Amino acid sequence: MLILTVNPGSSSLRAHLVDTTDHRVVDAAEIGHPADSDEARKELRELLDRMPTDAISAVGHRLVHGGPELTEAVAVDNELCEKVRGLTSLAPLHVPNTVALLDFLRTEIPERPHVLCPDTAFHHGLSEVARTYALPRQWRDDWGLRRYGFHGISFAWALLRASELLGKPAESLNLLIAHLSGGSSVCAVRGGRSVDTSMGFTPLEGLAMAKRSGTVDPGMLVWLLREQKLTLEELEHGLQHESGLLGLSGGLSEDTRELVRAARDGNDRAQLALDVFTHRTRRELAGVAASLDRIDGLVLTGDIGWDQPEVAEDIAAGLGVLGFRGGLDTAREEDAVISRGGVPVLTVQSREELQLAMETARAAQPKRT
Numbered sequence: 245m246l247i248l249t250v251n252p253g254s255s256s257l258r259a260h261l262v263d264t265t266d267h268r269v270v271d272a273a274e275i276g277h278p279a280d281s282d283e284a285r286k287e288l289r290e291l292l293d294r295m296p297t298d299a300i301s302a303v304g305h306r307l308v309h310g311g312p313e314l315t316e317a318v319a320v321d322n323e324l325c326e327k328v329r330g331l332t333s334l335a336p337l338h339v340p341n342t343v344a345l346l347d348f349l350r351t352e353i354p355e356r357p358h359v360l361c362p363d364t365a366f367h368h369g370l371s372e373v374a375r376t377y378a379l380p381r382q383w384r385d386d387w388g389l390r391r392y393g394f395h396g397i398s399f400a401w402a403l404l405r406a407s408e409l410l411g412k413p414a415e416s417l418n419l420l421i422a423h424l425s426g427g428s429s430v431c432a433v434r435g436g437r438s439v440d441t442s443m444g445f446t447p448l449e450g451l452a453m454a455k456r457s458g459t460v461d462p463g464m465l466v467w468l469l470r471e472q473k474l475t476l477e478e479l480e481h482g483l484q485h486e487s488g489l490l491g492l493s494g495g496l497s498e499d500t501r502e503l504v505r506a507a508r509d510g511n512d513r514a515q516l517a518l519d520v521f522t523h524r525t526r527r528e529l530a531g532v533a534a535s536l537d538r539i540d541g542l543v544l545t546g547d548i549g550w551d552q553p554e555v556a557e558d559i560a561a562g563l564g565v566l567g568f569r570g571g572l573d574t575a576r577e578e579d580a581v582i583s584r585g586g587v588p589v590l591t592v593q594s595r596e597e598l599q600l601a602m603e604t605a606r607a608a609q610p611k612r613t
């Protein structure tokens with residue numbers, strides 16, 4: 245079965261043609277423009293021109309926020325597309341791009357099922373305790389304020405690969421997983437299911453990210469608004485686009501590869517950015533670890549988790565309290581256990597396209613009655 249997968253990030257778009265019989269990527273486009281731009285549409289059309297569209301069996305769309313109703317991968321109809329439009333305010337960097345892709349690709353490939361794969365679905369089974377904010381009951385009831393959790397497609401793939409690498413069934417594993425990339429979050433998996441995660445109602449909570457702040461004191465935000473230091477728009481822009489590694493390094497870079505180089509050359513701001521990033525990651529990992537009674541491994545995934553050995557080393561070496569040790573292997577040729585002692589540390593390349601293709605193939609099958 246040939247599946248087209250689309251993964252709209254906040255600033256880029258990844259499209260893959262995946263053959264699900266052997267998990268092979270047949271063709272791909274890494275598009276450095278947001279999905280709702282003319283450039284992205286042009287590059288997508290070029291990808292489709294290289295492949296007769298009737299060879300494609302289904303299209304899988306990553307939907308970052310599934311809201312309260314979309315709790316598993318599902319084929320879309322017009323009604324569902326309207327519901328997705330209604331989710332825009334919950335993930336404004338991501339959902340508009342999914343809406344644009346649904347509109348574009350449902351016109352280009354109208355005769356095939358289009359499946360929405362929510363990033364939130366992996367965390368659907370979070371307990372009431374793990375998903376509830378300590379806020380007034382009426383706010384929670386009236387506005388549905390709760391933890392959702394994100395990066396579920398990446399976490400599901402990381403769990404599958406960890407189960408293969410550790411030679412144990414996924415349902416038996418207790419893992420910590422860190423997805424470190426443009427957006428970053430951690431997850432505790434118990435018996436193969438998410439039991440806690442650092443992102444919450446929106447993909448802004450938790451770790452420091454490339455450009456997003458992650459968790460900050462809510463009292464500080466209220467102060468900034470009350471004292472009219474910032475307008476609401478300035479506050480939102482600063483938290484989403486000017487914070488994280490970029491803000492920490494004083495605008496130097498949002499990319500750990502550049503920051504590691506600069507820090508090596510003696511740049512203190514770059515060093516501070518990396519140190520805060522790894523400190524916050526360890527802190528969130530230790531926080532979600534409180535939901536586990538045993539840890540079988542730590543899986544590092546996402547671009548940074550995969551390609552930045554210095555960050556991996558700093559995280560593992562600083563988490564002796566959870567049984568991890570430094571001295572990790574720095575080679576990155578394939579997914580592997582990279583620790584030489586202590587609780588296993590693994591690196592897994594993020595292959596959201598393969599997980600999306602699997603979920604799409606499953607959801608596109610006609611249901612047996």
Ligand SMILES: Nc1ncnc2c1ncn2[C@@H]1O[C@H](COP(=O)(O)OP(=O)(O)O)[C@@H](O)[C@H]1O
Pocket residue numbers: 252253254255256257425426427454498499500501547548551552
């Ligand atoms: N070590 C790294 N390797 C790759 N990308 C990195 C690294 N450090 C930071 N990044 C940032 O991560 C982003 C890519 O993450 P991704 O989740 O695909 O972005 P998007 O927000 O578009 O989904 C890039 O903007 C890049 O600057």
Ligand SMILES: CC(=O)OP(=O)(O)O
Pocket residue numbers: 252253254308363394395425426427428447
């Ligand atoms: C949920 C999220 O933050 O996604 P991304 O990392 O692709 O921006």
Ligand SMILES: [Mg+2]
Pocket residue numbers: 252253254425426427
């Ligand atoms: Mg991404």
